[in-house]
Amino acid sequence: MNTRTQQVVIGVLAERATGERRVALIPSDIKKLFARATFLIESGAGREADFDDNMYVDAGARMADSRAILENCDVVLKVRPPAVDEVPRAGRILISLGGRDSDLGDELRKRSVIHLALERIPRTTRAQAMDVLSSQASIAGYASVLEGARALRVLLPMLTTAAGTIKPVRMIALGAGVAGLQAIASARRLGAVVYGFDVRAEAGEQVESLGAKFISVNADVGVGESAGGYAREQSSDRQTLLRRALSSHLATMQLVIATAQIPGRPAPLLIDRETLAMMQPGSVVVDVAAETGGNCEVTRPDQTVTENGVRVMGPTNLPSLMATDASRMFSGNIRALLAYLLDESGRLNLDASDPISGALLAGQNVARESVATT
Numbered sequence: 001m002n003t004r005t006q007q008v009v010i011g012v013l014a015e016r017a018t019g020e021r022r023v024a025l026i027p028s029d030i031k032k033l034f035a036r037a038t039f040l041i042e043s044g045a046g047r048e049a050d051f052d053d054n055m056y057v058d059a060g061a062r063m064a065d066s067r068a069i070l071e072n073c074d075v076v077l078k079v080r081p082p083a084v085d086e087v088p089r090a091g092r093i094l095i096s097l098g099g100r101d102s103d104l105g106d107e108l109r110k111r112s113v114i115h116l117a118l119e120r121i122p123r124t125t126r127a128q129a130m131d132v133l134s135s136q137a138s139i140a141g142y143a144s145v146l147e148g149a150r151a152l153r154v155l156l157p158m159l160t161t162a163a164g165t166i167k168p169v170r171m172i173a174l175g176a177g178v179a180g181l182q183a184i185a186s187a188r189r190l191g192a193v194v195y196g197f198d199v200r201a202e203a204g205e206q207v208e209s210l211g212a213k214f215i216s217v218n219a220d221v222g223v224g225e226s227a228g229g230y231a232r233e234q235s236s237d238r239q240t241l242l243r244r245a246l247s248s249h250l251a252t253m254q255l256v257i258a259t260a261q262i263p264g265r266p267a268p269l270l271i272d273r274e275t276l277a278m279m280q281p282g283s284v285v286v287d288v289a290a291e292t293g294g295n296c297e298v299t300r301p302d303q304t305v306t307e308n309g310v311r312v313m314g315p316t317n318l319p320s321l322m323a324t325d326a327s328r329m330f331s332g333n334i335r336a337l338l339a340y341l342l343d344e345s346g347r348l349n350l351d352a353s354d355p356i357s358g359a360l361l362a363g364q365n366v367a368r369e370s371v372a373t374t
């Protein structure tokens with residue numbers, strides 16, 4: 001019996017969104033999973049992340065076009081949510097981002113596609129290796145500091161030269177979750193004097209453990225966490241109090257990395273025009289929350305807006321700037337997920353009573369599914 005023909009067939013589509021350079025699975029991870037699945041890769045899928053077709057072939061995958069992948073694969077992998085013509089056939093499995101898009105969810109349910117949306121991976125220790133949100137947020141935090149440093153017309157570190165002394169930049173990360181903490185660590189390495197702020201109490205210790213100062217605001221801002229370790233959305237009165245309390249701190253910063261988010265809700269508004277008017281001209285705000293509305297009143301997605309001489313950048317796909325490592329980490333998360341779902345004989349098992357599969361299947365009418373090509 002040829003056991004390989006019984007294995008699940010996994011396809012990787014190339015990303016088509018403008019500016020998206022990442023790929024969902026890289027050749028070295030295919031090598032690690034090769035004994036348990038058959039892989040079809042869309043030609044050119046890894047090119048923008050520096051993984052050429054021949055590297056995939058060397059790893060044991062076959063190249064194919066997107067039509068063949070959508071026709072023949074039991075599982076289709078993508079980074080971004082799929083376009084209408086990137087949806088696999090009924091009964092097949094799609095693994096991609098897009099779990100916070102309810103229209104996409106409705107459409108996929110209508111087409112009877114099982115969508116394992118990566119935003120639904122539980123943020124538990126068991127599922128940590130599969131946590132795409134964390135891996136990509138970490139890259140976004142690093143990239144945001146580099147983007148901000150390039151936009152500033154001053155140096156980040158202190159420099160003492162015969163021509164005089166350059167003062168270090170003061171930088172603050174608003175929101176000290178995964179992206180904010182990585183931004184703090186990166187700005188410290190570049191020599192800035194670094195601060196952090198968050199509404200979650202436990203973030204203070206994490207900011208300080210990286211050698212930065214935690215800003216505590218002198219206002220009743222309703223510090224708090226909801227279930228799952230995320231911040232709770234604040235009332236609009238409390239948001240106003242918080243903005244006013246933060247403004248005097250922001251007026252002293254030259255680089256602001258804004259990363260505050262509430263899952264499934266618009267990003268909290270932390271920097272309004274009144275605050276921008278208090279900031280020093282030449283300062284830079286990198287609004288990492290631009291995709292969910294932004295932390296700054298003037299943020300426009302993927303544009304730089306200048307207000308009172310302050311440049312406000314709204315990049316929406318920072319991980320793609322570091323596409324090779326972003327793909328390595330994304331792919332590592334997908335490999336961990338596939339290794340969890342695939343059994344030794346190459347059968348992919350989904351069981352709604354399992355904590356990880358169950359979270360991924362939430363809202364879909366699937367109790368138990370076992371997929372293999374027979």
Ligand code: NAD
Nearest residue numbers: 123124134175176177178198199200229231260261263268
């Ligand atoms: P996120 O991207 O949803 O939000 C970013 C940060 O913004 C959070 O720290 C949040 O508290 C903060 N924030 C929200 N509203 C704010 C406001 N008004 N003002 C200032 N800050 C505000 O969150 P995330 O980075 O994805 O994760 C949040 C936390 O969850 C992390 O700190 C992390 O410790 C935890 N987490 C745990 C695991 C795990 O246990 N496996 C994995 C990932 C994250």
